[in-house]
Amino acid sequence: MSGVGNYELVAVFISLFVIFIGLGFWSSRFRKGDLSDLGEWALAGRKLGVYLSWFLVGADLYTAYTFIAIPELVYERGAIFYYAVPYVGMTFGIAMITMPRLWKIAKGKNYVTAVDMVTDKFNSKTLGMIIAFTGIVAELPYIALQIYGMQAVLTVMLGQFYANPATITEVALVIAFIILAAFTFTSGLRGAVITAVMKDALIFLTVIVVIIVVPLEIGGFGKAFAGVPTTKAISPASAEILPSLLVNGFISLSLMSALALYLYPHAINGILSSSSTKKIRLSTALLPIYGVGLAMLALFGILIYGAPSALAMVGKFGPVTVVPALIYAELPPWFAGIAFLGIFIGGLVPASIMAISQANLLTRNVVKVAVPSLDPKTEARLSKYFSVMFKFIALAFIFVISPTYSLELQLVGGIIILQTLPAIFIGMYSNWLNKWGVGIGWLVGMITGVYMTYYANFVANSFPSLETTFFKFSTPFGFLYIGLIALLLNLVIAVVITFIFRMVGTGTPSKSA
Amino acid sequence: MTKDSNVNDLSLETKGTTIEKVIVAILLLVPIAVFSATPLYDSKGPELFGLTFFYWFQAAWLVVTSVFYLMAAMLLNRMEGGN
Numbered sequence: 001m002s003g004v005g006n007y008e009l010v011a012v013f014i015s016l017f018v019i020f021i022g023l024g025f026w027s028s029r030f031r032k033g034d035l036s037d038l039g040e041w042a043l044a045g046r047k048l049g050v051y052l053s054w055f056l057v058g059a060d061l062y063t064a065y066t067f068i069a070i071p072e073l074v075y076e077r078g079a080i081f082y083y084a085v086p087y088v089g090m091t092f093g094i095a096m097i098t099m100p101r102l103w104k105i106a107k108g109k110n111y112v113t114a115v116d117m118v119t120d121k122f123n124s125k126t127l128g129m130i131i132a133f134t135g136i137v138a139e140l141p142y143i144a145l146q147i148y149g150m151q152a153v154l155t156v157m158l159g160q161f162y163a164n165p166a167t168i169t170e171v172a173l174v175i176a177f178i179i180l181a182a183f184t185f186t187s188g189l190r191g192a193v194i195t196a197v198m199k200d201a202l203i204f205l206t207v208i209v210v211i212i213v214v215p216l217e218i219g220g221f222g223k224a225f226a227g228v229p230t231t232k233a234i235s236p237a238s239a240e241i242l243p244s245l246l247v248n249g250f251i252s253l254s255l256m257s258a259l260a261l262y263l264y265p266h267a268i269n270g271i272l273s274s275s276s277t278k279k280i281r282l283s284t285a286l287l288p289i290y291g292v293g294l295a296m297l298a299l300f301g302i303l304i305y306g307a308p309s310a311l312a313m314v315g316k317f318g319p320v321t322v323v324p325a326l327i328y329a330e331l332p333p334w335f336a337g338i339a340f341l342g343i344f345i346g347g348l349v350p351a352s353i354m355a356i357s358q359a360n361l362l363t364r365n366v367v368k369v370a371v372p373s374l375d376p377k378t379e380a381r382l383s384k385y386f387s388v389m390f391k392f393i394a395l396a397f398i399f400v401i402s403p404t405y406s407l408e409l410q411l412v413g414g415i416i417i418l419q420t421l422p423a424i425f426i427g428m429y430s431n432w433l434n435k436w437g438v439g440i441g442w443l444v445g446m447i448t449g450v451y452m453t454y455y456a457n458f459v460a461n462s463f464p465s466l467e468t469t470f471f472k473f474s475t476p477f478g479f480l481y482i483g484l485i486a487l488l489l490n491l492v493i494a495v496v497i498t499f500i501f502r503m504v505g506t507g508t509p510s511k512s513a
Numbered sequence: 514m515t516k517d518s519n520v521n522d523l524s525l526e527t528k529g530t531t532i533e534k535v536i537v538a539i540l541l542l543v544p545i546a547v548f549s550a551t552p553l554y555d556s557k558g559p560e561l562f563g564l565t566f567f568y569w570f571q572a573a574w575l576v577v578t579s580v581f582y583l584m585a586a587m588l589l590n591r592m593e594g595g596n
Contacts, residue, residue, distance in 0.1 A: 085571045086548035089578045093541045096582060096589070215562070222563030241567045242555045251551050278590045285582035288544075288575045295572035299564070 005333035006160045012337025013157065013344075020198060020345055024183035027194035061088060061287065062203045063350040064149020066294045067343045069407035071322040074301025075314070076405065078228075078238035080246045082298050083253040088291035090258035092284045099262060099284065100277035101428055113357075114268045115365040118423045122435040125369050130442060131423050132365035135265040136390075138417035139354045141409035142264070143394035146347035146354075147173065148320060148406040151398070153344045155317050156324040170399075176348065177395055181388045184352045188384075189273060192353045199349045202342035207293040209335065210300075210327060217330045218306035227305035239302060249470055249479035253411075256483040260414045263424055265357035266350070300326055320406055351391065359386035403466035411469040412453060415483040419445035422494045437498030445490030452482045529592030537592075540585035544578035 066084070073081035102114065111117050115135070119128030154172050158165040183191045218224060228239045237243060242250055261267055274280045300323050304310050310329035314321055327339045363383040368374050374382075403409055423438050452471050457463045460472065470479040547553070554570045561569040 079567060082568060082571065085575065086551075089548045089571070089575050090545045093545050093578070093582060096541060096586060100589075220563040225563070225565075240565045241557055242551065244552075244555075247551050247555065251549060255549065277593065281586035281589055282583075285586040286579055288582065289579040291575045292572055295568070295575065299568060302568075 009160075009328075009333040009337040009340070010157065012334050013341045016202070016338065016341040017344070020195060020341070021179055021183065023198055024180075024187060024191045024195050027183075027187045027190045061290055061294060062200065062207075062346055064146045064152075064343075064347040064406070065410055066297055067323050067346055068149035068152050068320055069145055069405070069410060070294070070298045071301040072319045073405055073407050074298050075304060075322045076233055076301075076319050078234045078302075079240070079242040080238070080250050080253075081301070081407070082242075082295075083250045083257070084298055085291065085295045086250075086254040087257040087261075088294055089288050090254065091261045092287045094258055095262050095271075095284050096281055098425060098428065099268075099271045100280050102268065103271055103274065103277050103280060105428065106272055112272065113265065113361055113364055114263075114424050115361060118427055119365065119369075121427050121431075122423070122438060124435040124439075127423065127435045127439050128365055129369060130439065131420050132361045134416060134420050134442070134446075135263075135361050136358045138413045139265060139358050140390070140394055140397060141413040143351045143354050143390070144397040144401075145406050145409045146351040147395060147398045148347075148409070150176065150344050150347040152317075152320045153324050153340045156313065156321050156328055157340055159317055174395070176344075177391055180348050180352055181391050184356065184387055184391075185384050189269070189353070189356055192349055192356065195345065196349050196353075199342065199345045202338060203346055204293070206327075206339040206342045207296060210331070210339065211293070211296045214300070214303060214307075214326055214330050218303055220306075221299075221302065224303045224306035228302070229305075239305075245478050248477050249481065252481040252484040256418060256481050256487065257414060259421060259425075259487075260418050260483065263417045263420050264354075264413075265361055266354045269353070269357040269360065297323060351394065352387075355387045355390040355394070356383075358390045359383040362386050401466070404463065405467060408466045408469055411481070411483070412466070414481075415449040415453065415469065415486055416446070418483045418487045419449065419490055421487060422491060432498065433494055434498045434501055436501055437494040437496075440497045441490040441492075441494030444493045445486045448489050449482055449486030452485065456482065528594060529588075533588060533592055537585050537588055540581045540588070544574070544581050547574060548578075 070081055070084045102117070105111065105117055106114075109117070109120065111120075113132075115128050115132045118131050119125055122128075151169055151173060154169040155165050158168050158172070162168055187194075215221065225236060225240055228234060228236045230236065238246075262271070271280055274283070304314065304322050304326050307326060307329055310322075310325040313325040313329065317325065324340060324343065327336050331339070360383055363379055363386060367382060368379060419442050422433060422441055426433055427438070453466075453469060456468050456471055457466055461468070469482050471482050471485060472479055548571070554574075555567050557565045557567070559566055
């Protein structure tokens, strides 16, 4: 690409970003409500129909996870990280059963978060606060992953002008975050939904064009597979199919990710802002088709082996830049500008949605519980400030922790959020578990999950940074995702403790719901 | 939800006949079962545009999955009744 082309790319990128900012601020007027009310600011007044709630939940499908993290690891490790495809296929089936029920429970009792239900159901404010904090903490690495993705795009773009783009990239990131914080503050979830529509439109265009053009330019997948080197991390054998040693790792990753998605506060927030259960079902049912683009993007991790100039760029800027490097190398600059902006706001918008849901939890399920006299106006105002705070905590996160692979951040978030499954999913259906069982099960799941992650990275191996979330058994399982092991321990303890309390007869029965 | 709830139209009881419930369960479980049966599709051939079966089968199965889910959604929505 010529020097002029680089300026063209940046010009398109900046123009579209200006439009994006305009939309973000304008959206506070969309289906106007009283934005000083928390339900209005955080749930857009529960007025979203099939398409908007589809965009909002779909916003979750095309994030830095899809554009950056998954292709990065397919490029580095091959077929096993294609697990994201069965994950999106399965998670929406689970959501079709669980989420309409949660919506009904929430509507009937005027809950705004899943933690409202947990607090009420188990009749324990402490358990509610624990689950709220778990949700807040689990979102942080997920937001940090979004920032990594944005950084990857900026690195490829600015790397054409500066020999060492690190500092200028960081400055650009901070500026983007200040702008984001400003319009999330004024527009709330409305800002996120409207900008999610723009984001998905750009991304749709990008995915379709790139999927058709790039394989043709490269000369097909056969050539790409032939270019896969034989190294310790990846070889044609682990790129073409899944080696049998990794089958359990693949299944445990996809199944646990599928269970985890709808435990995240931001996903539940998206569901609760729908206007009816019927709309939730229809929009959820359509999402696996949307996931086909995700499958294609994952394949970029393979395709790049057929594109020498993109491969050279990844060698320079790191594997996190697989998708932006391929786009830069294979498409005209003006189109790369559109695609880069799509990927960039593909990190920004989800980061905003996630921070809103964290703020929501902190205000409603922690502060409000401690200070019950909080009036609704103060509640909404606090949430707005918290959402700004969380964005900058996540930003600080990436300046402090640098994992070897960005995806591992999200997988650690998964291990954490899965520990809320007994409280939220089982709590929605059954009154059998009591608060002690759920609480102690949670504690065991958290401790073992964190410890196994530490052990796998720094005891069994001596990785320089976070590099894996698999636990390796010599026999008979091979590799298993730590989230699965920790969740199983959590469930067993929850059942055993509840059983003991019932035998002794001192367990506080949980409320019927 | 407790019986004293005054929002009657938000009953959590699943309406519909047993047959309808079984059909919904099948429509939701088949896609998930197939995705979970990884060894079934973990093979090189038949290839499509140079892509091994492992990759293109799962991508194609996403489309089939949506069709199954959509049928389940329509059935569930009918079972729920109302508007």
